[in-house]
Amino acid sequence: MVALSQNLTSPTIAAIDAALEDRQRPRQQRRLSGSMIGKKCEREIWFQFRWCYEPERHAGRMLRLFETGHLREPRAMRELQNAGIKLSDVDPETGDQWTFTELDGHFVVKIDGRGTGFVERPKTEHIIGIKTLNDKNFKELKKNGISVAKPEHLAQAQSEMHCSGIHRFFYYAVNKDTDELYAGSDVRIRYDETEAIRLMVKAERVLKAIRPPEPISDDRSARACRFCKAKAVCGGEVFAPRSCRTCLHSTPAMGGDAEWQCEKHGAILTVADQEAGCGEHLFIPELVPGKQTDVSPDGSSVTYEMPDGSQWVDGIAQEAA
Ligand code: SF4
Ligand code: SF4
Structure with a gap:
């Protein structure tokens, strides 16, 4: 694992930091929470709730x-x-x-x-x-x-x-x-x-949004965006990680205890399921750093034009391509 602490001239101090860093187990947030809901940008909250970047x-x-x-x-x-x-x-x-x-x-x-x-x-x-x-x-x-x-x-x-x-x-x-x-x-x-x-209405809006809410600023270098961990995915620079939370077949299910459902498989997803995803994952289009240009007739694949002009196909057809 790459050491996160830099420029430590004492090897013992470096070892203390390395031991701490090795022990950390960063996890995605399973639910919306009181500590998230005060953020000004609903899009940022949505990206966190939908696991759109790796936990820090x-x-x-x-x-x-x-x-x-x-x-x-x-x-x-x-x-x-x-x-x-x-x-x-x-x-x-x-x-x-x-x-x-x-x-x-x-x-x-x-x-x-x-x-x-x-x-x-x-x-x-x-x-x-x-x-x-x-x-x-x-x-x-x-x-x-x-x-x-x-x-x-x-x-x-x-x-x-x-x-x-x-x-x-x-x-x-x-x-x-x-x-x-x-x-x-x-x-x-x-x-x-x-x-x-x-x-609470704000939380419900984020919960039920199937696409990312509008950005708080179009300028990602603005003060409002300065500390946002979702900046790269928000600006369309990188792919979001693959998991059920970034798949367009998933939605939060109501009536249970923080359940998620997959419409593709008609199943309730455990947290482990959500982390693993499956081979039929299809990105929510805003989480791909490209422009959507086509969808296959059966909806199993989506084609994007990438910034360098190439085509990228998401879904089953991608494997055949
Ligand atoms: S980069 Fe700015 S607009 Fe985008 S999610 Fe973060 S705070 Fe919101
Ligand atoms: S299709 Fe696969 S990745 Fe998408 S929500 Fe269902 S189980 Fe998850």
Whole structure:
């Protein structure tokens, strides 16, 4: 495997990073989630939900940074408990994180915890959301509040309140450089039903879209696209990976728990099925870096003109060609 950490002159440090990098198991997102739904570009959310790019592999330094965030959570819970909050971070029925779903399982929120005993409203149950921010982001949060500095966190909070039915949210945000805690007037977030429903409608639109939604910008070098992991596939530069999620025969099935169905085979697809795909995979046309020019009469193959002028045939006829 190619080492992701570069220019490490100490072989021991390089070995630490390499061991971390080897252990990572990047996975595709099975469902839409509260942490995705605040993104401005619906097309970006759709590309992620449809597995249109390989899940990202991270260098050792980034993996340590993520772990630092996770390690902060038990400490935050301890601090809240010491302040008198009665909290629960595990659902006793499952022994796992509290989890709530909507849209027949296709939308999920997993909350950090829930509790009562907050000084401002001791009897009111709150969701607890824990975030670690670097100094720059923390300063912006203090200056402008959550809605301006971290709108995606606000969207996540609203979707968590909506799905759980717990209508107050405590935003525990810590500056990881100084350990200062955020104490702005919006640290307790109220449920906003209109906004929460708007987010759920957005999730349903993404879920039911059989083609990628419109781009937020036609200029992929624009600020809005700067950190988008789907940029190459969005701009028609590369093929999306093959899986059932990128096949035009698949759709999210309603009525189950995050099920997907294949119209070609009339089957419900497990996650393993979706990852494997099959020989009759046909790309959703926007996921091919070419222009669709023809479809065979029985619909089993689709022809594209590629940027270099060549023809590329997707489907069974491609193997015969
Ligand atoms: S590159 Fe820009 S337009 Fe395309 S999906 Fe990403 S954010 Fe949206
Ligand atoms: S045709 Fe094959 S790749 Fe396409 S959805 Fe069905 S099982 Fe998946």
